[in-house]
Amino acid sequence: MRSNIVEYISKCDTCLKYSRKQVKEPLIQHDRPNRPSSKVGCDTLTFGGRDYLVLVDYYSN
Numbered sequence: 001m002r003s004n005i006v007e008y009i010s011k012c013d014t015c016l017k018y019s020r021k022q023v024k025e026p027l028i029q030h031d032r033p034n035r036p037s038s039k040v041g042c043d044t045l046t047f048g049g050r051d052y053l054v055l056v057d058y059y060s061n
Contacts, residue, residue: 033058
């Protein structure tokens, strides 16, 4: 059923006209923190069937 919907939408002129285009987000620069661990970023990912939590210290990368 999903493939039928995707196929229908891909051929629909009205759907294509009003669909959102994938727009790249601008890169947001940040100031380097004064000390380690004062600013960290985190994200999750799945690789090889396992889930991971990635933490990044903005001070040292």
